[in-house]
Amino acid sequence: MTLDGAADLILRGGRVATMDSRRSFAAAVAVRDGRIVAVGSDEQIGGWIGPRSRIVELQGRSVTPGFGDAHVHPVSAGVGRLRCDLTSLHGLDAYLAKIATYAAAHSDEAWIRGDGWSMSDFPGGIPHRDDLDRVVPDRPVYLESRDGHTVWVNSMALALAGVTAETPDPDDGRIERDADGRPGGALQEGAAGVVERILPADTPEELVAGLRLAQAELHSLGITTWQDAIVTPDREEIAYTTLAGRGELTGRVVAALWWDRARGADQIEELVARRGRTAIGRYAPTSVKLMQDGVLENGTGGLIDPYFDDDGRPTQNRGLSMIDPEALKGYVTRLDALGFQPHFHAIGDRAVREALDAVAAARQANGTTDTRPHIAHIQVIHPDDIGRFGELGVIANAQPYWACHEAQMDELTIPRLGPERTTWQYPFASLLAAGATLAMGSDWAVSTADPLLEMEVAVDRVADYHRGERPPFLPEQRLDLIEALAAFTNGTARVNHLEQEVGSIEVGKAADLVVLDRDLFDRAAGPIGEARVIATFIDGVSVHEAPALEV
Ligand SMILES: [Zn+2]
Numbered sequence: 001m002t003l004d005g006a007a008d009l010i011l012r013g014g015r016v017a018t019m020d021s022r023r024s025f026a027a028a029v030a031v032r033d034g035r036i037v038a039v040g041s042d043e044q045i046g047g048w049i050g051p052r053s054r055i056v057e058l059q060g061r062s063v064t065p066g067f068g069d070a071h072v073h074p075v076s077a078g079v080g081r082l083r084c085d086l087t088s089l090h091g092l093d094a095y096l097a098k099i100a101t102y103a104a105a106h107s108d109e110a111w112i113r114g115d116g117w118s119m120s121d122f123p124g125g126i127p128h129r130d131d132l133d134r135v136v137p138d139r140p141v142y143l144e145s146r147d148g149h150t151v152w153v154n155s156m157a158l159a160l161a162g163v164t165a166e167t168p169d170p171d172d173g174r175i176e177r178d179a180d181g182r183p184g185g186a187l188q189e190g191a192a193g194v195v196e197r198i199l200p201a202d203t204p205e206e207l208v209a210g211l212r213l214a215q216a217e218l219h220s221l222g223i224t225t226w227q228d229a230i231v232t233p234d235r236e237e238i239a240y241t242t243l244a245g246r247g248e249l250t251g252r253v254v255a256a257l258w259w260d261r262a263r264g265a266d267q268i269e270e271l272v273a274r275r276g277r278t279a280i281g282r283y284a285p286t287s288v289k290l291m292q293d294g295v296l297e298n299g300t301g302g303l304i305d306p307y308f309d310d311d312g313r314p315t316q317n318r319g320l321s322m323i324d325p326e327a328l329k330g331y332v333t334r335l336d337a338l339g340f341q342p343h344f345h346a347i348g349d350r351a352v353r354e355a356l357d358a359v360a361a362a363r364q365a366n367g368t369t370d371t372r373p374h375i376a377h378i379q380v381i382h383p384d385d386i387g388r389f390g391e392l393g394v395i396a397n398a399q400p401y402w403a404c405h406e407a408q409m410d411e412l413t414i415p416r417l418g419p420e421r422t423t424w425q426y427p428f429a430s431l432l433a434a435g436a437t438l439a440m441g442s443d444w445a446v447s448t449a450d451p452l453l454e455m456e457v458a459v460d461r462v463a464d465y466h467r468g469e470r471p472p473f474l475p476e477q478r479l480d481l482i483e484a485l486a487a488f489t490n491g492t493a494r495v496n497h498l499e500q501e502v503g504s505i506e507v508g509k510a511a512d513l514v515v516l517d518r519d520l521f522d523r524a525a526g527p528i529g530e531a532r533v534i535a536t537f538i539d540g541v542s543v544h545e546a547p548a549l550e551v
Helices: 042-048 074-082 092-105 129-135 155-160 190-196 204-220 236-245 265-278 325-337 349-366 383-392 407-422 428-433 451-460 481-488 490-495
Strands: 009-012 015-017 028-032 035-040 054-057 062-065 067-072 112-117 141-145 150-153 173-177 183-189 223-231 252-258 283-291 341-346 374-377 395-398 438-440 513-516 533-538 541-545
Touching (some): 009 042, 035 042, 067 438, 067 490, 074 223, 074 236, 092 112, 092 129, 129 183, 141 190, 150 190, 173 190, 183 190, 204 236, 204 533, 204 541, 223 283, 223 341, 223 533, 236 265, 236 283, 252 265, 252 341, 265 283, 283 325, 349 374, 349 383, 438 451, 438 490, 451 481
Parallel strands (some): 112 141, 223 252
Antiparallel strands (some): 028 035, 141 150, 150 183, 173 183, 513 533, 533 541
């Protein structure tokens, strides 16, 4: 803070996307005591310059509000980075090489743990224990898939957990098996629990280290606020309350407390107690995560009509309803009445409908509250349900990075959905046109945490790694860049009840700002996803800064 009434920080000579209600642009911003005090032309903010003001010359580069991420798993992503991290690799050989190297370098670890393998690298999406046994025969291996819905284990892990041909599938998952019934080493959804229950717990030190690493990474990508999509008392909650208690939590975080689907309404009292007990600083545990289905790639996403088999014939499988839909109505009504925000996971059209029906029941019982329910993922939405988002005030929480042609989509999803439902996927433009509020996020570490890459796919519907090679996926659902940016700023602020504070660059709001290395709105400057964040400010304080900022 300066003593002379001048600004602490001036950004000028740029292209400032204010994201105010008129979506206006400006050239300069002045910040004092962490708040935005002026937005306008270079001349208009000139009066705020004092001898101790820091002046950043933008030279035509863009400034946006700090980005939000409406659905992300930073603690597990950060912990994953500390372990056997397969995220940047492709193909069985590359995975096995990395796993072998990691095992050799960590001979003291009783378990080899990690994540980040992709289903698209395996026939039918299913890996096998034999491959792991070849590189790690003598220690248990437990590797989560990139989307977190399947676990790949070796024979030692199955043996230690006592999983055999006789072990039944749990209700909420499937143990993939060889022809003779023996477990093959892939555990789908809730079946992961048969081995997970004997895993050594992450230590508090590992969880805190993971969150610290993740927070730095999110800030480096311009993210200043997020909603953690799964917070449990023995994992994420420890990390957040520790970091927040030490004053080290710089991000503004809403926590979605995990709804234990093995239990019922009896857990609500505990959720209320945790909300009261653990809110510290920037950590607000005010949301509840209700996971209603699985994913389409492994046939656990909840569909109204059955999946198709590889020959295009309907199967018996309609996927899972993780929570009984009638019970869900009651839970959501109670949670809404208590001021909790319902945060649903829903991928298939039936799961989306069950979530909407639950909110409708809550609205009927409680009237329209301000809890702002949101449904994350919304991969397949029945056309009859598109308008209900706006009508019910349900925020559409989209992960746009998935809305493109890529291996999982083309090989695992489209054949199983069939031609009609394929066109119902990720209908972002239709949702906006029907009056829905869009908020976007990454689901990191399922996929990249980089909002600029995600915005590129929302705008182009082509994966960044297939630029110029593949056609856009359902091009009628493309968004304008400003609409995509709004979903990562206005929309994420709204979903986190922070729109009075952040989400746009306006006088009086907190100075959460992102400086990019170029004019984002000049499409001739290259793909959106190639833009880089060169500075991130929270309350006017730099939380990430590249040397390029001062060039
Ligand atoms: Zn998630």
